[in-house]
Amino acid sequence: MRLLWRPAALLAATVLLTACPDNKSTTETADPADPAATAEPELRKAPAFNADSAYQFTAKQVSFGPRVPNSAAHVKCGNWLVAKFKALGLQVQEQPFTAMAFDGKQLQGRNIIARFAPQAARRVALFAHWDTRPFADKDKTKPNAPLDGANDGASGVAVALEIARQLAAQPDSLTPAVGVDIILFDAEDYGYDSSTQADKENKLAGAGVESWCLGSQHWMKNKVPAGYKADYGILFDMVGAKGARFSREELSRQQANDVVNKVWYTASRLGFSDYFIPQDMPGITDDHVFTNQAGVRTIDIIDHVPYGDEFFPPYHHTTQDNMSIIDRGTLRAVGQTVLQVLYQE
Numbered sequence: 362m363r364l365l366w367r368p369a370a371l372l373a374a375t376v377l378l379t380a381c382p383d384n385k386s387t388t389e390t391a392d393p394a395d396p397a398a399t400a401e402p403e404l405r406k407a408p409a410f411n412a413d414s415a416y417q418f419t420a421k422q423v424s425f426g427p428r429v430p431n432s433a434a435h436v437k438c439g440n441w442l443v444a445k446f447k448a449l450g451l452q453v454q455e456q457p458f459t460a461m462a463f464d465g466k467q468l469q470g471r472n473i474i475a476r477f478a479p480q481a482a483r484r485v486a487l488f489a490h491w492d493t494r495p496f497a498d499k500d501k502t503k504p505n506a507p508l509d510g511a512n513d514g515a516s517g518v519a520v521a522l523e524i525a526r527q528l529a530a531q532p533d534s535l536t537p538a539v540g541v542d543i544i545l546f547d548a549e550d551y552g553y554d555s556s557t558q559a560d561k562e563n564k565l566a567g568a569g570v571e572s573w574c575l576g577s578q579h580w581m582k583n584k585v586p587a588g589y590k591a592d593y594g595i596l597f598d599m600v601g602a603k604g605a606r607f608s609r610e611e612l613s614r615q616q617a618n619d620v621v622n623k624v625w626y627t628a629s630r631l632g633f634s635d636y637f638i639p640q641d642m643p644g645i646t647d648d649h650v651f652t653n654q655a656g657v658r659t660i661d662i663i664d665h666v667p668y669g670d671e672f673f674p675p676y677h678h679t680t681q682d683n684m685s686i687i688d689r690g691t692l693r694a695v696g697q698t699v700l701q702v703l704y705q706e
Contacts, residue, residue, distance in 0.1 A: 363554060363573055363646045404630060406535075407704035408527040410696035412689035418519035419511055419601060419687055422491070427507035428514065429495040430468040430548050439471050442491060442545065445522065446475035449529040451543070454586070458579040463553035463563045463572040470547035472576050474585050477528050481540030485703060486594035486657055487524065488648055489517030490549030490576065498557040500679040509683040510550070512664075512676065516601025516687060518545060520696045527700060537703045542591065546576035546648050554678075577648040581655040593620045594659035595702075596649045600695040602674060603688035605664040607637050607695075611644035613660035616653045620660050627701050633694040642666065662695060 421441070426434035446453045456472040473491065493510030497503055509515075521543045528541060552573030553563040565572045599605070609621050628637035642665050649659040664674055676682045 363552060401630070402705070404701065405704045407697075407701045408531060410527065410693055410700050411523060412693035412696070414526065415519045415523040415601075415692040415696055416687060416689050418522045419515045419692075420684055422515040422518060423509045423511050423684055427495070427509060428491060428493045429507055430470055430492055430551065431466070435492065438491065439473065439547075442473055442518070442522075446473070446525065446543070449525055451475040451477050451525060451529065452479045456580065456583070456585045458547075458576070458583075460548055460575040460579060461565065462548070462551045462575070463565045464561065465564045468548050468551060468575065470576050470579070472547055472580050472585070473545040475525060475543045475545075476540065476586075477525060477542070478536065478540040483538065483706070484540045484542055484591040485706065486542045486544055486591040486652070486659070487521050487699070488544050488546065488577075488594055488596040488652060488659065489521050489598065490514055490547070490574075490648060491518050491545045492547050492550055492576075494550040494678055497680045497682075498554060498678055500681075503680050504557070506680055508678070508680050511682055511684050511687050512599050512602045513678070513682050514550065516599065516692065517597030520597050520600055520692060520699070521545070523692075523696055524700055524703075537706055539592070539703060539706045541703060542589075544580070546574070546580065548575035549573065549577065549648055551575065557678075571646065571650075573646050574648050574651055577651040581651040584655060589655075589657070591657050592706075593617055594649070594652050594657040595620070595624065595699060596647060596652070596659055596661045596663070597695065598647055598661060598663040599674070599677075600662055600664070601688065601692045602664060602676065602686045603691060605636060605674075605688075605691045606666045607662050607664060608640045608642040608666050610642055610661045610663065610665055612649060612653065614641065615644075616649075617658035617660050620658065623705075624660065624662070624698060624702055627705065628694065628698040631698055631701060633698055636691065636694040637698065638666070640666065642672070
């Protein structure tokens with residue numbers, strides 16, 4: 362993913378955003394559409410999200426090696442994901458595609474769609490990307506090395522997998538009132554970053570194609586299932602690192618502010634407000650840009666706050682994005698919050 366604003370403008374943008382009247386904690390009552398503006402609904406009984414399981418799902422993906430499109434590790438991990446969802450009893454579809462990357466390479470990608478309760482009319486989509494960036498271009502010592510992508514990629518997939526495992530383990534009488542679709546996008550992280558790759562040519566420039574999020578761009582134009590619709594979607598990206606903080610990203614607020622409020626409010630009620638912070642941040646280019654364009658109102662849960670002069674964590678697109686930064690508490694905060702949101706429907 363990349364920022365939609367240049368870093369020089371971000372501090373000013375953040376000051377303006379945090380000064381806006383709608384930049385309120387979800388526990389305030391200024392907005393009558395906010396769930397917190399009414400009497401607090403009872404929290405329905407939801408399964409307990411198992412952070413140890415999510416951690417192991419993260420480690421399993423990393424064990425294949427960097428999941429870079431066109432690599433053997435990428436194929437093996439994709440096959441494992443498909444088999445895992447099928448073993449859980451979900452209905453699985455694969456969407457293979459070929460896309461040109463910014464450097465001219467033809468990438469063999471595969472989106473993976475796993476459906477829980479496919480017969481349900483009302484649906485919620487959970488999105489994540491399962492590939493890793495092929496070069497650690499922000500790394501000061503190894504900018505050309507591939508990276509594990511433990512957080513940037515694997516953690517979001519792991520949270521979605523553990524949610525699927527919990528849903529599949531429930532008897533029919535204890536499942537949520539909505540169907541859940543887990544859609545994993547490929548080739549999200551093979552994009553051109555002008556701040557680190559100015560010496561390279563972006564061969565997609567002027568072609569009407571964003572160099573990031575190639576899998577979700579393909580899905581947007583060729584939705585699987587055909588004509589797919591959902592009440593809303595939630596994108597997981599970088600949701601497993603120690604000390605993560607999830608701000609309310611701008612495009613999420615513009616396209617699905619009610620969903621932002623619902624998620625942040627639920628997190629607060631569950632005691633996770635240290636993770637889901639009441640801070641508005643500028644927009645970023647991530648898979649939710651294209652799922653929103655596809656007609657699925659989507660929010661992005663992503664570690665996206667000021668880190669000094671940067672707006673991504675220090676490990677972002679470096680070789681430090683490995684299992685040493687993954688934290689069970691963060692995985693649990695995200696997974697339990699979204700499970701509860703599903704059960705509140």
